[in-house]
Each structure stands twice: as C-alpha cells, then as structure tokens.
Amino acid sequence: MRTDLLAEYWPTIWNGFLITVLLSFVVLAVSTPIAFFLALARQSQLAVLRWPAGIYVNVFRALPVLIILYFAFYALPQFGMSLTAFQAATAGLVIASSAYLAEDIRAGLAAVDPGQRHAATALGIPYWRSLRRIYLPQAIPIALPPYITRAIIIVKGTALASLVAVNDLTAEAVRAISITYRPYEFLAVAAILYLVINALLAALQSFTERHIALRYGRVAAGPAAVAQ
Amino acid sequence: MNLDFGIIAVVWPALLKGSLVTVQLTLAVLICATPLAVLVALGRDSKIPALRLPLAVFSAVLRGIPPLLVLFIVFFGLPPAGITLDPFPSAVLAMTCYMAFYFGEVFRGGLQSVPPDQWRAAEALGLKPSRTVVRIILPQTLPAVLPPYISHATEVLKGTALATAVAVPELTSAARQVFVVTFRPFEVLIVAALIYAVLDGILLTLQYWGERWAARTGTSIRF
Numbered sequence: 001m002r003t004d005l006l007a008e009y010w011p012t013i014w015n016g017f018l019i020t021v022l023l024s025f026v027v028l029a030v031s032t033p034i035a036f037f038l039a040l041a042r043q044s045q046l047a048v049l050r051w052p053a054g055i056y057v058n059v060f061r062a063l064p065v066l067i068i069l070y071f072a073f074y075a076l077p078q079f080g081m082s083l084t085a086f087q088a089a090t091a092g093l094v095i096a097s098s099a100y101l102a103e104d105i106r107a108g109l110a111a112v113d114p115g116q117r118h119a120a121t122a123l124g125i126p127y128w129r130s131l132r133r134i135y136l137p138q139a140i141p142i143a144l145p146p147y148i149t150r151a152i153i154i155v156k157g158t159a160l161a162s163l164v165a166v167n168d169l170t171a172e173a174v175r176a177i178s179i180t181y182r183p184y185e186f187l188a189v190a191a192i193l194y195l196v197i198n199a200l201l202a203a204l205q206s207f208t209e210r211h212i213a214l215r216y217g218r219v220a221a222g223p224a225a226v227a228q
Numbered sequence: 229m230n231l232d233f234g235i236i237a238v239v240w241p242a243l244l245k246g247s248l249v250t251v252q253l254t255l256a257v258l259i260c261a262t263p264l265a266v267l268v269a270l271g272r273d274s275k276i277p278a279l280r281l282p283l284a285v286f287s288a289v290l291r292g293i294p295p296l297l298v299l300f301i302v303f304f305g306l307p308p309a310g311i312t313l314d315p316f317p318s319a320v321l322a323m324t325c326y327m328a329f330y331f332g333e334v335f336r337g338g339l340q341s342v343p344p345d346q347w348r349a350a351e352a353l354g355l356k357p358s359r360t361v362v363r364i365i366l367p368q369t370l371p372a373v374l375p376p377y378i379s380h381a382t383e384v385l386k387g388t389a390l391a392t393a394v395a396v397p398e399l400t401s402a403a404r405q406v407f408v409v410t411f412r413p414f415e416v417l418i419v420a421a422l423i424y425a426v427l428d429g430i431l432l433t434l435q436y437w438g439e440r441w442a443a444r445t446g447t448s449i450r451f
Binding site: 059062063064065066067070071074075078079152156157158159160162163170173174177181183184187190191194195198199 | 288289292293294295296297300301304305308382386387388389390392393400403404407412413414417420421424425428
C-alpha cells in the first residue's frame, strides 16, 4: 500500500469524482423530464405521438450505450456539430438513459387503475390537471423504487464516458495506474467512491420506499386527493 | 454533409469478424456465468453464514461498481499478481464475475418461488441435496427464471461492447478501428448498430418463445 502515491494523485482522483457526480447529475436532470414525456407519449391515443416514442425507446434500449456515445462523440462532427467530450458524453448518456427511464416511468403510470382516468374524464377534469392531481400522486410512489434502481445503473454507466475522453473517476484512476504501475490502490479508491454514490442512492431508495410511498399512498387512497 | 455507405462494401469483413468475436464473447460469458450463478443463488440463501455473508458482500460490491471498472480490475489487477491473461479471457473472467451475481439474483428469485415443502418432501424421501436441486428444484424454477434470464442475456450482449476498453477485437472495437481510418464514423456505426439490433432480435425471439413455453409449463407444473 503506497499511501504517498495515493496522496499525490488524490487531487486528480477527487476531480474525476466530481466530474462523475456532475455528469450523473446532469444526465439524470435532463433525461428525467424527457423520459416522462416519452412515457406519456407511449400511452397517448394519438399514433403520431405513440409511434415515434415507441421507436425511440426500443431502438436506444437495444444498442450498447457505448455505441450511442460513439455516435455523439465521433459521428456528430461529421454533420458539423462539434461538441466537447463532456457535452458529447452527456448527450449520448441522456439519449440512452431517457429511453430506459421512460420504460420505468411508463410501468408506474400503467400500474394506476385506468378507471381513475375514465372517472376524471367523466367528471370533466382537464388532462393536465387529472395527471397532476390524480395520476401522478398514485404513479410516483410506484415508479420511485425502480427509478432509483435505474439511477444507480446510470451512475455506473457514466464510467463509459472515460472511453470518449472525459476525465471522470474511472479515467483518472486508469491514468494514475498507467503512470505509477500501482493498480490496487487506485482501483480500490475508485471502487469505494462509486460504492459511496450508490450507497447514498440505495439509502434514498429505502427512505422513499418507507416514507414517501406510505404518505402518498395514503393521500391517494383518501378522497382528499380528488377534492381539490 | 454527404454520406457514403459505399464504404461498407470495403470494410464489411472487419465488421463481420468483430461480430463473430462479440457472439463468442457473449456465449463464453453465458456458459461460464450461468452455472456459477446457480451456486451463488444457492449460497446467498444458505444456512451457513461463512458462505452467505461473503457472497452478500461480493454481490453488493460487484453490482455497485461500474462493469467497466470490474474489467479494469481484472485487466490491471491480475498481472502484478503474476497472472497474465490475453484480452479475451480477461474480458470473459471480468464479465463472468459480475454477471454471476446479476444472474444469481434472477435465480434466487426463481428458487424462492419454489415452495419450501418441496425441499422437505425430497429430504423425507431420502434424496441427496445435490439430486434434490438438479431433479426437483431447478426444473420448477425454469418457468419463473427463463424470461428474466434472457433479458439479462441481452445485457451481456450489449455489455460486450465494454471489452473494447481492454483491447478485445469485438464489434464496437472493430467499428472504431475502421472509422478511425476511413473517417466515416456515422456510416460504420449505423451498420454496427444494425448488427447489434439483429443479435438482440435473436435473443428477443428466444425470449418470446421462452415466455410462451413458461406460460404453458408454469401452470401445468403445479400439483
């Protein structure tokens, strides 16, 4: 164990860790609303919305994420769009992640009894309000645990950005290894840092399962949710 | 921007070769990880803490860090320990390590779907534990396990793209080598994507048949 080498390379490793956190956060923040609208579009009665959303989701889930990243990083410049490595990695990961998240969110929406929507329509409640007041309060507690499971997979997936020249945690660990020839120290540090992020997400998951799901579950079951 | 798909007529042998490596890698990982996963599933619910606890730790760690990092751990970590492997076996080893635990969770769910009475009945009839597993328990888990097994197999297929990072000449790596030389990334990547889609399609067809079989067998197997 060479702690002196760890100390020497700690600033770059920490930088890589911050980039991994930033990348994960940006990818989740951008792909969640996209995935939400994709999930709504896949449930739509309009074929013009349903079909493109279905194709998007099924095509991008069928491809290796790395291939999508290569498209963003290597093929976009062919069309005159030059992105920085971080932007290309973000774009590629958002495209892939939104397709996977859309399926998780759709499963949550589909789990709500369709009678609820018919009842809202019959009562003359507009689409968006019934979505906000009736549908989502019931769908969110169902969709939240699989959403966070997917978020953990997405965080792990950001390691792929190291293959398109982003200096994330994996890239910095590999660089430190190739300079120092000390693999164990840096692999262990990288693994521990990833485990810390994912342990936090897993803790959030069990917290939401116990608290938010229960609270929303009760609100949704009572008449108060519909009254307003 | 002018696309020139004529380039594919020149580079297809390289892509075909890469596709074959991708298929080999997928099959090798499935063949190695599946029996290990059964052992992992049995061990995770074992009554012996010395077996159960280390497996729980391995499962949490290997499923909590990026698959790419597992590849690097094998690729960079083994040579200083005196073990030098070629890229292909080291990729198989790394992917087997984490897939055994992902598949292990699938099989665990399947094992838990078998009523515990079955174990006790087999014990009462004097069957050896190994025979009980092979003859009584595993056949009953198949209908529950097959659909998620195949959907994880598509994850293996897509995951083989990571092996490009440790210099395995599979499809993604072949595509990259080709477009770096020809400066036609879009055309080459589209063809690579189509090949992945076809391979995925084969697995999805298997899943479709598997699910139909499971729906038939799953109901008839109850006594």
